Amino acid sequence: MTEIDEAGVRAGRPVPRPTIKDVAALAGVSIKTVSRVINSEPRVSPATTQAVRAAITELGFRRNDGARILRQGYSATLGLVLEDFGDPFYSVLTDAVAQLVHREGYTLLTGSSAEDSVRERELVLNFCARRVDGLIVVPTAGQHDYLLPEIKAGVAAVFVDRPAGDLDADTVLSDNVAGVRAGVDHLISYGHRRIGFLGDRPDIFTAAERLAGYRAALAAAGLTVDESLIDMAPPQPPAIRDALTRMLTGPDPATALFTGNSRITVGVLRELPGYGRRPALVGFDDFELADLLAPGVTVVAQDPVAMGQTAAQLLLRRLSGDRGPARRISHATTLVPRGSGETRP
Amino acid sequence: MTEIDEAGVRAGRPVPRPTIKDVAALAGVSIKTVSRVINSEPRVSPATTQAVRAAITELGFRRNDGARILRQGYSATLGLVLEDFGDPFYSVLTDAVAQLVHREGYTLLTGSSAEDSVRERELVLNFCARRVDGLIVVPTAGQHDYLLPEIKAGVAAVFVDRPAGDLDADTVLSDNVAGVRAGVDHLISYGHRRIGFLGDRPDIFTAAERLAGYRAALAAAGLTVDESLIDMAPPQPPAIRDALTRMLTGPDPATALFTGNSRITVGVLRELPGYGRRPALVGFDDFELADLLAPGVTVVAQDPVAMGQTAAQLLLRRLSGDRGPARRISHATTLVPRGSGETRP
DNA sequence: CTGAAAGCGCTTACAG
DNA sequence: CTGAAAGCGCTTACAG
Numbered sequence: 001m002t003e004i005d006e007a008g009v010r011a012g013r014p015v016p017r018p019t020i021k022d023v024a025a026l027a028g029v030s031i032k033t034v035s036r037v038i039n040s041e042p043r044v045s046p047a048t049t050q051a052v053r054a055a056i057t058e059l060g061f062r063r064n065d066g067a068r069i070l071r072q073g074y075s076a077t078l079g080l081v082l083e084d085f086g087d088p089f090y091s092v093l094t095d096a097v098a099q100l101v102h103r104e105g106y107t108l109l110t111g112s113s114a115e116d117s118v119r120e121r122e123l124v125l126n127f128c129a130r131r132v133d134g135l136i137v138v139p140t141a142g143q144h145d146y147l148l149p150e151i152k153a154g155v156a157a158v159f160v161d162r163p164a165g166d167l168d169a170d171t172v173l174s175d176n177v178a179g180v181r182a183g184v185d186h187l188i189s190y191g192h193r194r195i196g197f198l199g200d201r202p203d204i205f206t207a208a209e210r211l212a213g214y215r216a217a218l219a220a221a222g223l224t225v226d227e228s229l230i231d232m233a234p235p236q237p238p239a240i241r242d243a244l245t246r247m248l249t250g251p252d253p254a255t256a257l258f259t260g261n262s263r264i265t266v267g268v269l270r271e272l273p274g275y276g277r278r279p280a281l282v283g284f285d286d287f288e289l290a291d292l293l294a295p296g297v298t299v300v301a302q303d304p305v306a307m308g309q310t311a312a313q314l315l316l317r318r319l320s321g322d323r324g325p326a327r328r329i330s331h332a333t334t335l336v337p338r339g340s341g342e343t344r345p
Numbered sequence: 346m347t348e349i350d351e352a353g354v355r356a357g358r359p360v361p362r363p364t365i366k367d368v369a370a371l372a373g374v375s376i377k378t379v380s381r382v383i384n385s386e387p388r389v390s391p392a393t394t395q396a397v398r399a400a401i402t403e404l405g406f407r408r409n410d411g412a413r414i415l416r417q418g419y420s421a422t423l424g425l426v427l428e429d430f431g432d433p434f435y436s437v438l439t440d441a442v443a444q445l446v447h448r449e450g451y452t453l454l455t456g457s458s459a460e461d462s463v464r465e466r467e468l469v470l471n472f473c474a475r476r477v478d479g480l481i482v483v484p485t486a487g488q489h490d491y492l493l494p495e496i497k498a499g500v501a502a503v504f505v506d507r508p509a510g511d512l513d514a515d516t517v518l519s520d521n522v523a524g525v526r527a528g529v530d531h532l533i534s535y536g537h538r539r540i541g542f543l544g545d546r547p548d549i550f551t552a553a554e555r556l557a558g559y560r561a562a563l564a565a566a567g568l569t570v571d572e573s574l575i576d577m578a579p580p581q582p583p584a585i586r587d588a589l590t591r592m593l594t595g596p597d598p599a600t601a602l603f604t605g606n607s608r609i610t611v612g613v614l615r616e617l618p619g620y621g622r623r624p625a626l627v628g629f630d631d632f633e634l635a636d637l638l639a640p641g642v643t644v645v646a647q648d649p650v651a652m653g654q655t656a657a658q659l660l661l662r663r664l665s666g667d668r669g670p671a672r673r674i675s676h677a678t679t680l681v682p683r684g685s686g687e688t689r690p
Numbered sequence: 691c692t693g694a695a696a697g698c699g700c701t702t703a704c705a706g
Numbered sequence: 707c708t709g710a711a712a713g714c715g716c717t718t719a720c721a722g
Contacts, residue, residue: 016418017476017498019715030693035717043691060494065474066420067715070411071698073361085443091436098430098457107471110455112443126452129410131362149405153362269637289634292614364699375709380701388707412699416714 018059027055038063069131078315079109079127081120082138082160089262089285089304090138093160096308097136104316106133117142128155134315139164141203156318160311162205163328170314171328174302176206176284179333180213180258181220183282183300186335187256188221191344192280196247196254198240198264199232207232210260210284229254235263241271248275255345256280262287265297282341284333296338307331363404371400383408414476423660424454424472426465427483427505434607434630434649435483438505441653442481449661451478462487473500479660484509486548501663505656507550508673515659516673519647521551521629524678525558525603526565528627528645531680532601533566536689537625541592541599543585543609544577552577555605555629574599580608586616593620600690601625607632610642627686629678641683652676 020038024031029048036044037052044052055061069075078101082090098108109127113120117140124147127135134156144164151157151169158170187195197214200207211232218225231243247254257279259265265283272278283290286301310329365383369376374393381389382397389397400406414420423446427435443453454472458465462485469492472480479501489509496502496514503515532540542559545552556577563570576588592599602624604610610628617623628635631646655674 021715031716032693033691036692039717045691048691060498062470062474062495062498064415064476064715065471066411066415066476067698068717069698070409070415070700070715071717073698075411085430085440086433086437088431088433088436091433091439092431094436095430095457098455099459102456102468107475108455110443110453111447112440114444123447125407126410129407130452131409131411150407153405153407266634266637287634288632289611289638292611292638293634294639366699376700377709378707381708384701390707393707409699412714413701414714415699415716416701418714 017064018061019064020061022059023052023055023061026059027051074133075107075131076105077107077109077130077132079111079124079130079132079135080137081111081113081123081127081135083113083115083140085110085112088287089161089302093304093308093311096305097312100309100312101316113138113140115140121146125150133319134158136160136311136315137164138162141165141205156315158311158315158318160307165205168326170311170318170326172307172311172314173328173330174206174307175330175332176209177213177216179300179302180210180260180284181217182333182335183284183298183341184214184217184258185221186298186337186341187258187280187282188217188223190256190280190342192256193223193345194226194229194252194254195256195258196229196243196279197231197258197260198243198268199230199260200264201234202232207260214258235261235267237267237270240264240267244268244271244275248279254279256282256341259283261285262299265299269293269297278343280341280343280345282335286336290336291338293340295340298338298341299336301334301336303331303334362409363406364409365406367404368397368400368406371404372396419478420452420476421450422452422454422475422477424456424469424475424477424480425482426456426458426468426472426480428458428460428485430455430457433632434506434647438649438653438656441650442657445654445657446661458483458485460485466491470495479503479664481505481656481660482509483507486510486550501660503656503660503663505652510550513671515656515663515671517652517656517659518673518675519551519652520675520677521554522558522561524645524647525555525605525629526562527678527680528629528643528686529559529562529603530566531643531682531686532603532625532627533562533568535601535625535687537601538568538690539571539574539597539599540601540603541574541588541624542576542603542605543588543613544575544605545609546579547577552605559603580606580612582612582615585609585612589613589616589620593624599624601627601686604628606630607644610644614638614642623688625686625688625690627680631681635681636683638685640685643683643686644681646679646681648676648679 020031020034023034033048034052037049080097085091101108109132111123120140128150136158138161139159144167147157160172163171184195199211202208215225229247233239259268262285283297283299286299290297290299365376365379368379378393379397382394425442430436446453456468465485473495481503483506484504489512492502505517508516529540544556547553560570574592578584604613607630628642628644631644635642635644
C-alpha cells in the first residue's frame with residue numbers, strides 16, 4: 001500500500017492547492033508563461049517548458065478549471081435531470097447520453113428528481129447557477145416556466161420521454177399512441193374483445209398518451225370501451241391486485257391485458273398465477289429477461305439508447321448554434337411477440 | 346405554448362448573463378448589497394431588499410456559482426466514476442449515492458469509465474480540475490497512483506465494489522469470498538460434487554475473489570478442484586456456450602453450476618435449454634425477475650443500495666474532517682434460495 | 691519568446 | 707444599514 005502523507009491536511013477545511021502563481025515562482029517565470037505551457041501554446045522555449053513542467057510535477061499542480069471557466073465564459077458542462085437512476089429505462093438512456101456528450105468533451109452534472117417538481121426545479125436551477133451550457137430533462141408533471149429566464153439567457157434545453165407541458169422546446173418522445181395501438185391491435189387480431197388496460201397516474205404524460213392509444217385502437221376496431229376494464233392507479237401491488245380481480249373475475253371477464261409500463265407488467269406477472277386461466281398479455285416497454293419467462297412476454301419496445309442519443313444530438317446542435325424552431329422527435333416503438341400476447345380467448 | 350424570445354442569442358456563443366453588477370446598477374446600490382440580499386444576510390433594509398429583488402427579477406439574474414466557488418475555495422461538488430450506467434448494480438448504487446449526497450447539499454458530477462483505465466483517469470482528473478471535494482470511484486483494473494497528488498492535495502476518495510489495488514484509501518466491498526462459499530456450500534449440501542464455475546476476466550478483482558471463494562468452498566468440503574470445470578472468459582454468448590458444452594457433456598459432467606455475476610447467470614440461463622437435464626444453478630448477484638423465472642434462480646445477493654450509502658457516508662465523514670486510517674468495509678451477501686439451486690445430482 | 695495589467699463574477703475583510 | 711477595495715486563479719489583449 002502506498003502511504004498517503006497527511007501533512008498539511010487540516011480538519012474540515014479545504015487544503016489550499018498550488019496555483020499557477022506558485023508554479024511561476026518556482027519555475028522563475030511569469031504566470032502567463034505557465035499558462036502557455038499548460039495550454040500547449042506554441043512559441044515557448046524548450047528550456048522554459050522544461051522548467052515549468054518540473055515545477056508543476058514538484059508541486060502537484062492542477063489547473064483550476066473553475067477559474068478558467070469564469071474567465072472564458074463557458075463551462076463545457078451539461079446537466080441531466082431524470083426521474084430515477086435505478087430505473088433501467090432511464091439508466092440506459094443516461095449511459096447513451098453520457099457516452100455521446102463525453103466524446104464531445106463535455107462534463108455531465110446529473111441529478112434525480114424522484115418525480116418531484118420542486119426537486120426538479122432545485123436541480124435545474126442549481127445546474128444553471130453552475131452555468132451549464134445545456135440541459136437534458138425528463139420533466140415532472142409540474143410547471144416549467146421557471147426555466148424561461150434561463151432559456152432566454154441562452155441555456156439550451158431538451159426534454160426527453162415527456163414534453164415540458166408549458167414550454168416550446170426540443171422534445172424527444174416515444175410514439176406512445178401508435179405503440180399502444182399496435183399492441184392492442186395485436187391482441188384484437190387474436191380475437192380478443194375484452195381487453196383490460198392497466199395504466200399509471202393519468203397526470204403522467206406517457207400514461208395519458210398510452211390510454212389514448214388504447215381507446216383509439218378499440219374505436220378503430222369498432223369495439224366499445226368498457227371503463228371498468230381501465231385502471232389508472234400507480235403501480236403498487238395491492239392496486240394491481242384489486243384491478244386484476246375486478247377485470248378477471250365476474251361474468252364477462254377480460255381475456256387479454258395491456259399494461260402501460262414495465263413496472264406494471266412485472267407487477268401483473270407476479271399476480272397472474274392467482275387468477276386461473278392466464279389472459280393474453282402485451283406490455284408497453286421492454287425489460288430484461290422478458291424473453292426468458294414462460295411464456296415469453298410480448299412487449300411494445302421503446303428504444304432508450306436511441307432516445308438518449310437523439311436528445312444529446314439535439315442539444316449539441318443547439319450548442320453549436322442552431323437557432324431553428326423547437327423540434328419534437330417521436331421514436332417509433334417495436335412490437336416484439338414472444339408468446340404471452342399470442343393466445344386466443 | 347410559451348414563446349421563447351430569441352433576441353440577443355448569438356449563434357454558437359454563450360449569451361452574456363446579467364451579473365451582480367448589472368443588478369446593483371439597476372437597483373441603485375453597491376454589489377455588496379446585492380450580495381447581501383442574494384445570500385439572505387441580515388441588516389439590509391426592507392426597501393433596499395425590495396429594490397434588489399425587483400432588479401433581479403427584471404434582469405433574470407442568477408448568481409454565478411462558479412465565481413462564488415472560486416472565491417470561497419470549496420465547490421460542494423462530488424464526483425462519481427463508475428463502469429457503466431446501464432448496469433443495474435451500478436445504477437442502483439448511483440441512485441443511492443445521489444440521494445444521499447444531494448440531501449447534504451452536494452452536486453454530483455458523474456462519468457462512466459467503460460472499464461477503461463485511461464478513460465477513468467481522464468474523468469477523475471477532469472473532476473479534480475473542477476475541484477470536487479471528493480470522489481467515489483469504481484476503479485478499473487489499472488494503476489491509480491495518478492490520484493496520489495490529488496489525495497495529498499486534500500481530495501477525499503472512496504472506492505466501491507473493488508479496491509484501487511495500489512492505494513490505501515477507504516473502500517467498500519461485497520464479501521465476495523464468503524458469499525461464493527455460502528453459495529457453493531449450498532450446492533454441496535444438496536449432494537453436488539461436480540460443480541462448474543463460470544467467472545469473468547481474472548484481472549477483475551471481484552472475479553478473482555469469487556474464484557478464490559469457490560476454491561475455498563471445495564477445499565473445505567474435501568473436494569478436489571477440477572480445473573476443466575472452471576471458466577474465466579468474459580461473459581460473451583459464444584464463450585458461455587463453449588464453457589457449458591465442456592462442463593455439461595462428456596463422461597463426468599458437472600451436475601451444478603455457480604455463475605460469478607449476473608450477466609453470466611443470464612447468459613447461462615439463455616443457453617441451458619440446449620443441454621438436456623438442467624444442472625443446479627446458483628448465481629452471484631441478484632437480478633430483477635430472478636424470482637419469476639421457472640424455476641426461480643437461487644442467488645447470492647449483494648446490496649448495492651447499502652454499498653452506495655456506505656460509500657457516500659464514508660466520503661461525507663472525510664469531508665467533515667475525519668483523518669483516521671483508511672477503512673475497508675465489507676458488505677455481507679445473502680443467499681436467496683428460489684429453486685434453481687435446490688435440486689440433487 | 692516573454693511578461694505586466696486588466697478582468698471574469700463573485701465574497702471577504704474593513705471601514706463608515 | 708451600506709459600500710470601496712482587494713482577491714479567488716485563471717485567460718485575454720497588449721506590449722515588447
